[in-house]
Amino acid sequence: MNTAEKEVKNNQLVPVSSAGAVQGAIKRNIVGISPSNYLTQVLSMIPDDFNGKLLEFPAGNQAYTAEKFRKISGAEITVADSDVDILLGTQKAYETAGLRYVTYNDGDMARLKHKDETFDYVLCINGLHSFADNVSTLREAARVMKKGGHLCGCCYVRGRRAFNDFRVNMFQARKGVYVPPFHTVSELERTMNSLFKVVEVKAVKSALIFHCIK
Numbered sequence: 001m002n003t004a005e006k007e008v009k010n011n012q013l014v015p016v017s018s019a020g021a022v023q024g025a026i027k028r029n030i031v032g033i034s035p036s037n038y039l040t041q042v043l044s045m046i047p048d049d050f051n052g053k054l055l056e057f058p059a060g061n062q063a064y065t066a067e068k069f070r071k072i073s074g075a076e077i078t079v080a081d082s083d084v085d086i087l088l089g090t091q092k093a094y095e096t097a098g099l100r101y102v103t104y105n106d107g108d109m110a111r112l113k114h115k116d117e118t119f120d121y122v123l124c125i126n127g128l129h130s131f132a133d134n135v136s137t138l139r140e141a142a143r144v145m146k147k148g149g150h151l152c153g154c155c156y157v158r159g160r161r162a163f164n165d166f167r168v169n170m171f172q173a174r175k176g177v178y179v180p181p182f183h184t185v186s187e188l189e190r191t192m193n194s195l196f197k198v199v200e201v202k203a204v205k206s207a208l209i210f211h212c213i214k
């Protein structure tokens with residue numbers, strides 16, 4: 001697929017082959033734990049009556065987020081991802097679910113295209129372990145969040161389950177689905193504390209659930 005095919009024009013993704021888009025997103029899921037064991041907790045951090053601005057990145061979580069987004073129909077939702085095929089698949093799924101108030105942006109997650117202090121909530125599901133520079137990604141999340149804004153999400157962390165760490169290094173990392181370096185709970189918590197006023201984290205097997213307030 002050439003570069004010209006992977007563009008977003010007038011908030012509409014150029015039609016490209018979406019084969020594998022759903023599978024590509026699923027591969028980002030945290031190893032060794034069912035998504036239902038952590039996603040319910042993450043999505044519950046967003047009030048059902050929320051009507052502000054929300055950024056979801058990366059994309060591909062529509063199987064879990066569509067129901068929540070229907071509840072917050074008064075919100076302005078933006079979805080971003082560097083993989084345009086996954087972004088296209090997400091757009092199709094959200095439109096099928098009746099979510100017509102969502103905008104879509106492609107690009108580097110460590111260099112978001114949004115102005116400072118734009119969003120009230122940033123939702124980052126299964127993202128940090130998929131980015132080449134997750135520290136810069138956290139800084140970008142903090143930059144685009146309003147003061148008092150919330151970062152809610154989950155990611156893989158190393159050092160919690162030896163077998164899961166082995167699987168990540170042997171399979172996900174070699175395929176480029178997970179991108180090292182991978183961080184421990186304490187390392188990520190230390191980075192988050194340097195960027196946000198309030199940091200709440202909870203480790204479940206090899207998953208870290210986090211809620212940060214700027």
